[in-house]
Amino acid sequence: MSESLLEPAQSLLEQAKSVSIERGKRGLCLNINNARALASVSLFGGQLLSYIDKSDARERLWLSESAIFDGKTPIRGGVPICWPWFGAPTRPSLPANSPSHGFVRTRNWELCDIQEQCNSCGEVIRTSLMLMPQDLKQALTFYGLPPSIRVSLKLIISDTCTITLHTQYDAPQGPVLALSQAIHSYFSIPDIATLEIKGIHGKYADKVNSSQANKSPSPYRISSETDRIHAADANEHIKLFSGEEEWVSIEHAGHNGTVVWNPWQEKSRQLKDMNDSGFTKMVCIEAATMPEVVLHPGQLLSISQCVSS
């Protein structure tokens, strides 16, 4: 993995007021500090690692204390991008040992654009970043996928945080692409014992008990290993409560599935990049296209997640 910035990114950074680059224990990260929020994005995986709304100074994302930053292992926490497949690779045409959750979470991404919006005092109140995986064409060819596909990630950091993943099939003709993907966000919560999830109503396929079409629970609480793919409402508004307190608000668009994941105790112990009690402080709520959707030449597919207080 090249640990350097590409030339165009250097000049974007020189002009930006609210974005700086840091080369530290977490590898190469872009740090955003504007009047409304703080955030950090790893260029490995194009992965948002931290988002803090300055109005309450609360970290919204969970990052494992044992996360591995070796430039090879997927980072446990923040917002991994799973693309162009979610979960285990199922397509027989893929090479043996193809990674779980696709290949872009373990690639270097490059910074392609920065846009800043200022208030009347000249303070930046909104920072938008555009990132793309490096050398995507080569990777697509390696996995037997059409090389004219482009994927980009737009992050808008302000008093809300919006993550949008675009897939553009940039060709007049070619084979259709069956695409599953996820914005795989790990949310930081005070305690899994007091968590209640509101706003998820669709039936779910249960990956723990291998059963299909279960009714969404009400109230929705987590007290054991949970790994579910819910059929999603078109524009979904989910809220996480810690007891009576509304903790975080999550809106999804462009998806057809919402994933809820908590590994619970035993599985946490098996994961080398998660502390034994890590599962008590996190829950994954993911905007996904799962089951997979079909993308035709010329089409653009976008999914997004917006996080706010």
Ligand SMILES: O=P(O)(O)OC[C@H]1O[C@H](O)[C@H](O)[C@@H](O)[C@@H]1O
């Ligand atoms: O350990 P990872 O490959 O990062 O996957 C972590 C989890 O991601 C998703 O939420 C899946 O539904 C789970 O089945 C999986 O265990």
